[in-house]
Structure formats: structure tokens, C-alpha cells
Amino acid sequence: MNYNVKCSLHDILQFNIIESKGKAALSFDSIKNKCKKSLTTSFESLILRGKKKEEGERTRHRSGTTVSEYSWARSFDSSATSTPDCSPMPSPATMSSQQFHYPSPPGSPTEGRPRSQTVGTLADTGLLSKKFQDITNLGKPKEKELELQDPPKRRNSVNSPMKQMFLLVGNNFSKKPTPIPDDILDESDVNYSPNRRGSFRKTIFNSVVTPSRTPRSVKESPKDEEPNVKKTPEEIRALWKKTILQTMLLIRMEKEKQDLKARQHEEFQQKPDLDYEEITPCLKEVTLQWEEMLTEEDRDTRFSPQVVLDCVRKGVPKQLRGEIWYLMVDQHKLHYPSKNDMSPSREYQDLLKDLTEYQHNILIDLGRTFPEHKYFSTQLGPGQLALYNLLKAYSLLDRQVGYCQGLSFIAGILLMHMDEPAAFETLRHMMFNLGLRKQFHPSMMPLQVFELDISKQLQAYEVEYHVLREEMIYSPSSGDTDKIKKLEDMNQRLKQQNNELLERLQNMNSHQHSLDIVIHNTQTSETKLKSHIKTLEIERKALLNAIMKLRQLIPEEQFQKLDILLPPLSPSIQSSPIHQPKNLRIGGNSRAHHHVSRSKSSPLAHTPE
């Protein structure tokens, strides 16, 4: 089927090319032209409708054309990088557009309309309507011209990203415009120069316009013929062929749309936006636990908050973060159903259709939200567009808060992990049900209170800090002074004591010295005395000897007469010579000599008795 479609598409284009070069039969040619005329008129009528639908009545067939429109817009980008005139082969786009313009009157504005359709929805902004005028004033009805002249225009507008932004996101009615993945086109359009891809898609868009319209236009064409000529079999055959081809094209478009959706989904699955550094990786075990919770069939299953909390504490794996957050939102709603009424209930897609007064504020901050992050760094890339949509939708949902700087970072983090509608739901939940909203309330009261509180604490800390610093620099702290004083007092007292003791010690020392001297003196005097005693004893011995001799000289009778008078000479006298002087003194000085000699002689006298 796919293959067939491809072939037929190729066929019709080839066919058209040949035809446009006038090589086909004349009759066939005229019929063909008429067919095309009818197609063009139907296209024109569609565009006229498109112009009318300022009030949003157009949403009906909008969904069918969104993708084509975007691809159309892309064609400008791609052609801006290529140089159409340099391509050796006339590109299919150029040829096909020529072919389509051939029947239409020169100067017809129809070909410019796809653009005006996009711009028309932005009519509210002066800038853009001006731009639109510029484009139309250039007087280039042919699409080829448009293509050739537009790129430089767009390049000029680069320095005003706002304009570009309007062009891309201003269409409030479209769904999230997603770039068409290149490979889809590569698969089906291998025969065509890649630079021309966008233009080619535009051709398809131009030929098919919208599913609902095409069959009618085909039907119309026979009617147009009727007044002029009766249909020849060839004509009918050609018409049939055309119808079949158109249908095939339709089918192909349908299929591409599905492919696109699938790819979009796939892209989201891969989450290329999660390009940030994880501080701590999650354990596999927790990841499995989370996965189990996430794959729970019944979305109304309540998980125990304790279990969820445990899992959160163990870690929320990066890849599943978005889904887990959304799960938490659901769980919160299940656990506290009453709180759900707090937020105004408007659908995301519905909100996207409106215009916000905060457009300017949001646009300014788009480039200043995670500017280093891959997903958001591209000017007006998918990340910034999603961010714009989300912030716009929220500003419309919550008119009181609208858009507040700071919200973009929260929204940005959500968008890194989840698609727009889910991010919107989560943001709504956080703001209304988790109390984040009051932080962004115009009065900024919580913030002011918070800051005041902090400043009070800061003030207290600052006073303390200064006190401490001064003390550090100029003096030790008062507590220490007391201690030191005490210690110093004590120290002084101890020093005094020490001195006293030292004095005493010195005194003692000197006293001891003097005593030593006394001892020495006494000792010397003692030895002197001892020697004196010795001499005295020697003297006494000599005296005793003399007495003995004298006694021997005295006669016996005389000796007996004197016996009473003379003290007896006892051996005791010998043993204690010191007492001898006493005895001598008792005996009387005058007679001492005598006495001693007598007493000494007495033992001698006794011995004979």
C-alpha cells in the first residue's frame, strides 16, 4: 500500500511535469487545466474561509492542516539555507507550483494565502500585520517568488526574535507544532532533493488542501465542464484518474500524519530533553518498584503514601521522573478529592486558543530560561515553543497570577520530563493544590514575609557576628577576662607565696649554715678538750708514778698513822679520771699534793692488809 502510494504520487508529479511542458495532447491538456482550475478555485475558497475565521470558527478543519502549515513554514527555513536557483534540476516544488499557477490569473494573491492564513491569526499584533503587508506589497503572487524572496526577509527578521516567535507560536489554534522528522520524508521522498522537502510538502498541501475539500473540488470540475463540452471518454478517464490519484494522496497524507504522531510519541519516549546531570543515580531496585506502580492498569489505584514516600526517598529515576510526577498528581487527587475544585477547570487545548496579556513578558523570558540547556537553547525551537504554550495557557488559566518571572523555570523543568498537557496539569496542581501559587501572587506577600523573616534573622546574626568580630580583634571575651584575672591574681598570690617561701628557705639555709659552724666549732673544741684530757691523764700517770715513788720513801709506821687521813686509792679513780679533780678539790688545795700521794699509796697500803 505504501509502495503504491509512493508510486502514484511520483506518477502524478511526473505526469504534471510533462504536461506543464506542453508535451501532452492538446485536448488532454485543456481538460487537465480545467480540472486544475477547479482545484484552484476550491483552494481559493478555502483560503477565503481561512481569512474569515478570525473568530475561531475554523477549528474544525484546522486539525487536518496543522501539520502541513508547519511544514510549509519549515519550507522557508530550508529554502533559506539552500539556493534554489543553483539547483541543476528544476525542483518538484517549483515545477508543481508553476503548474498550478498556470491556469490562475497572473497577480492572483491565492498563492500567498497559505502564509496569510498563518499571519492572519496573528492580526492582533501590529508587527506581524506589518510584516504581512510587507510580504504582499512585494507584489509577488507566484509562490516561486515568495520562496525566493522570503528567505532573506526572514533572515532580516532574525534580529527581532519576537517577530519570529509570533510567526511560529502566534497561531493559537494549532496544536503543538512539531517539526517533521526528517527521516519520514526521506523514506517517502527519496527521489527529491532534500533541500526541497518542505516545498514538496507544500505542493502536496496545495494539491490536497484539506481532506474534506478535495473530493468536492473534483466533483465540481465536471460541473464546470458541462456547459462547454460533453465529456469525452478520455476526459472522464482523466478525471477518474485524477480522482484516484487525489484519493491516494489523501491516504498518503493520512498515513503521514499517523507516522508523525507515532514519531512524536516515540520522540517523547526517548526524552531527548533530559540532558542534565544526575547527582546520584537511582538503584535498579527502586526503578523497578516505580515501574510497577506506573504500569498499574487501573489509574484509580491508590498507593499507600508511605510506600510512595519510601520510593521517593530511595530516588526518582530520571527517565521516569515525568511519569512519576504525573502519578503523584493523580495520587494526590485520589487522596484529597475535595481539593480539586480549587483550580479553575479549563482544558489545555482550549486555553491555547486564547491570547494572553502576558505575551510580551513570556516571550522575553523564553530565551532566558535554562539558556544552556539543549532543549531550550534553540531560539524558538521546540523547547521554547512548548514553554511558551505552557506559560501562556497557565497565564490564561490563572488570571490573577498570570505570568510571573520564575514560573518559567518551573515550567521548564516540567517540560524536560513530560509533554505539554501533562506538564500543564502538573503545574496547575503544584500551583493550586500544593500552595506554590501564593509565592507568585502579585502582592508577593509570602515572599515579603519570608524575606522579612530572613532579614530579621540576618540582623540578629549580623549583630552577633559584629560583636564576636570586635571581641576577636580587640579583646578576649569577657568570660575569659574574669578567668584570667582570677588566674593572674592567683598567679600573683602564688608568686608572693613563692617569694616568701624562698625567703624562708634562705633564712633556713643561713641558719643551717650557722648551725653547721657551731657544730664545727664545738667539734673542734671537743677534740681540743679530748687532747687536753689526754695530756692531763698523762700528767696524772706521771704524778701517780711520782706518788708511788714518794710512798716507797715513807716508812711503814708513819704510813699507818697517816692511813686514816689519806683517802683510799680505789681503782674507780682510774676508770673515771674526770672526777679526780673533784676529789682533789675535796681533799683541799694545801694538802692536795699530800693527799693524792697518800690516797695513791693506800691501795698499796691495803694490799698488805
Added chain:
Amino acid sequence: MTQRSQPKQPSAAGGSKSKQIKLVLLGESGVGKSSIALRYVRGEFNENGEATIGAAFLTKTVNVRGQSVKFDIWDTAGQERYHSLAPMYYRGAPAAIIVYDVTSKSSFTRAQAWIKELLQQANSQMVICLAGNKADMASETRTVSREEGKDHAEEHGLLFTETSAKTGLNVEDMFINLAAKIVATTMSPGNDIEENVRLEESGKKGGCC
């Protein structure tokens, strides 16, 4: 603890050497307040700067006429929503820079509103500078003429300059001029006044923010 027993005594010693100047940057969102601060403090310019939420704080110490001056720069968020927080930042500040974007008429209108507010609410001695930023883009997309800005500044007795945070044009000079003017006004009437200012500053430093 015991240090609380004598808290007031040491406060005089703080401003002994370097003079502290609290400076606040005001202006519409996206005019380049943070870029100016970043250019001045670090000499850097980042095309993809993040939006300022609430306020940011930076400091830089420079020497002005032999006097060491320390700038405490409060870089505020520009969105109207944060307007209610602004008094916390400019209250008691001796210096303010009001920034507008020379390529944006609306930012100039906002700057005028800021001037009005500061003249009414901030302290009367505050030195204010009006700065037209993004002067590097002036040749292509200027919407506020230099005269317009200058006239408005002169009318209210403000300093005026056109700057470019991207190229660094006039950024350094602007801060130096501000500091010089503050140093001059606080020094000229005599030491007493300078002392008063210093005390006032050290008082507010704790109290205001």
C-alpha cells in the same frame, strides 16, 4: 552566651578602612541589569543569561580617589510583579542605577517611573544614575535618543550615561563616577557628617533588607 551582655560597644569599628556602598539596579525586565552587574563585577558578558528571580547580589571593591569602596550590588528582578519587593532593596541605599534599553521605548517609560518613585520614596541623598543600556545596538535599532535620556536625567539632577554590557562601554566609568560622587558628598561637609553617614549605613545594613 556571655557576648550578648555587651553587644553595642564594638559597632563603630566596622567602617574603619573601606567604605561600603549599597547600590541597587532597577529597570524593566530584559534591559540588561544583570548583564551590567556581571560585566562590572566579573568582566563577563553572557548572551544567554537567565532571568533574575527576586534579586541577585554581587560585590566588588574598588579604589576611588584613594578611598577603598566596596559596592554591595543588589540586582533586582525587572518584572512588574516584583515591584512590590523593590523598596526592600532601595530603602537606605545611597546609590541606584536605573537602566533602560535604548532600543525600547517602553523600558524608558519604565525608567522614568522608577526615577519618580526613587525621588519620592528613597532617601534624599541618594545618588542616582540613569543608564541607557545596549548602546552597541543603537546604530541599528535605537528608539530612545541620547538627548532624550540625558535631558531627563539632567532635569532630575541624575547622572547619565549610555552603556553596553556587551562591549563594556561606560560600565566601569559609571560605577566609578557614582562612587566618586558619593565619596565627595559624604566627605565635603566635614568628618562629622561622614561619620554620621557611616553609622547610618552600618545601621541600615542590618535593618533594611
